[in-house]
Amino acid sequence: MFKGLSAFPLTPFNASGVDETAFLNLLARLTSAKVDSLGVLGSTGSYAYLTREQRKRIATLAIQHAEKIPVIVSIGAVSTDEVLRLADDAQQAGASALLLPAVAYQKLTDDEVFGLYQDVTRHVSVPICIYDNPGTSHTLFSDALHARIAALPHIQSIKIPGVPADLAAARQRVESLRAQIPTRVSIGVSGDAFAANGLIAGCDLWYSVCGGLFPRSAKAMTDAAQAGDFALVEQQAQRLAPLWALFSKHGGSIRVIAAAAALLGLAEKDCLPRPLRSLAAADIEEVRQVLNQLQLE
Template identity: 65%
Template structure:
């Protein structure tokens, strides 16, 4: 399941709790597009803001509506005990894989992170993807640590945050990381603005926020990558630059994707967990224009 398009949907949240109907509407877009896998409760899925019971419910709903599409569930938390409970819940809900970040309050060192992954992989019966996201976890994985972790039974993929901005440098970055990884462990690009560069550089999977709301648009890029059509990958990714500009303008993807879900009529216009605030009417209008201009779907 660690190839192609792994779509990461928004978890819409209102004042009364998780918007289950809105979530199902978003999932329906993913199943209709036949994405290669779903990444449930990632950062745009607001895992860090939800209770254990809410996360279990979301994973269960996702499995009920995923059909035969594999589902990966994020089990990130600060304490190992909490992670193991979340892993049990995710597996009980039918997760086909787990996404594990190194979330911390006190700074973690490499040995502590290795011990965490070792404990989790011994505890669970499904594959694990390493979630390398220093912007939110404040832990930076080294290539050497990725290599050690990839030797653990059950670790099957690494979700990297981005690649350098030129094709040659991106290819070198992916090649260097791959030299450290155990054979069979895939590399996935996750920062959407670098998707084209990462896929052309040899990443086997796009862990995609864009794909979580606009799966058909994102799938065009991963299908071109599978066909080794580097020029088409570059052109399709470059065409989405107005969307990447919005992500950068608003401090990441979640506020933009939440506003876009409202524009599409899938959720309420305010569907972010507090203290996150919805975008202004003017900003939302800008997002609506980009969706229409690019024909995102």
Template identity: 50%
Template sequence: MFTGLCAFPLTPLAGDDVDETALVRLVARCVDAGVDSIGVLGSTGIYTYLLRGERRKVVEAAVDAAQGTPVVAGVGAMRTRDVLGCVEDAQAAGASGLLLAPVSYQRLSDDEVYRLYCDVSSASDLPIAVYDNPATTGFTFSDELHGRIAELPGIASIKFPPPAPGLAAERIASLRAAVPEGVSLGISGDWAAAEALLAGCDIWYSVIAGLFPKAARVIVDLAQTGQGDQASHGRLALEASAALEPVWSLFRTYGSLRVAATMAEVLGFAEAPCLPRPLQSLHGEGRSRVEEALRLSGLGA
């Protein structure tokens, strides 16, 4: 399941509540574009800002709207007890996979993180993607720890953060050497996706695909055929990604969540404001830059 394109839609709010109508609309766009899976309650899906009951409803609504496209649900939380509650809910709601980051307030030790994955691995039969995101969790995985966790039953993928330009192949080789065969490697950080897919990454965990799944689908298809005898496809994948550089640049400056939320507001996919306070979508100059980026990249058309 953890191959190809996984689209991460926003969980838009209307007031303090999840806007299920807007969420379902985003999920339907992903299904129509033929994404391979839909990741709800990722960082883009504001999982850590929602209560357990809100998260359960998001998974239920997404599974219903996904019409058979597999739904991966983020189950991270500060406390193992609460993670396990979300696992139970995601499973009951029909999720096909789990995404788990070691969310922390106190910085966690390697052993604490390992035991967290042990606890979730033994609590569920669903395949689990390890979510490695030091920018939000403050936790840095070593390859050695990735290797130990990937040996656990059910660990099926690693979602890793964007390497610096030119370093994707090296990063992937080093992870491949650390984890058992069959564990898929997935890139996050949309600007790094084309290079990582060409270097043999199995899946793109994509923020932009939550809003513009067709644009992301094109890049994945070109990159994955471009690995073999169709080298020209590889160049086209890189060009298609380069055309979105105005968006990638904003992702790096403001964080992809704020930019995606602002795009959704600008394009009428969500009400404004659609983020939970204290988070804010962009205003003033930032919002103008988002509008300009949509124009320059052709995404707003």
């Protein structure tokens, strides 16, 4: 489960709320491509904007339509009590694993972050992935903190937020973390622009936004990495560079991916939860041009 391509789809919205039909259409692209795992209700899945009932519904739909692909469900929330309730919902729905960010309003100390993971590991029976995403959770993890948490039961993966652009530095980053954590714990790279370097540097998998909409294009990169064909990994990354540039231009991936899903007829034009807004018309046209150029699938 914690290898290869973990694809993170949007949770599309329409005027009535969550657009379940659009979500299932997106999911079908991923199951057809036979991604290695489905990461639902991540940051691209807008977990922070959904109610508990909406999250439970999306988790249930994903698991019912996963076609035996493992489903990793995010259970991030500000309070531990809510995290535990979300963990119960995900497990009852049949989640294969849980994705846990340390979401903070008040800045958390290292002991408080550790305490969150300790509380959850005592409560659950399925594997947990540490979700290290300081841009959205506002929590910084040191390697020492990762190592402390990784020693807890049920911790089986760490989703790191990226690696250095310099390949030697990227290898050092991954090797340093790996030396401090149990061998049972995998390391996955996120931040799509860092994927190639992360995979070449020794990450076990790519937690991918791109893979949530264009699974075959993303899987070509992880398949090449698993085969040890790092020249092809770099080639695939260079091909996808115009998409990474759009992510950077718009302060992240979610608005670009939402626009792309709408352009492909897979979601409505305004498919993000408020207060998020779709891109302006000129920016959507730029997304269209990149999609036409790259012919992603």
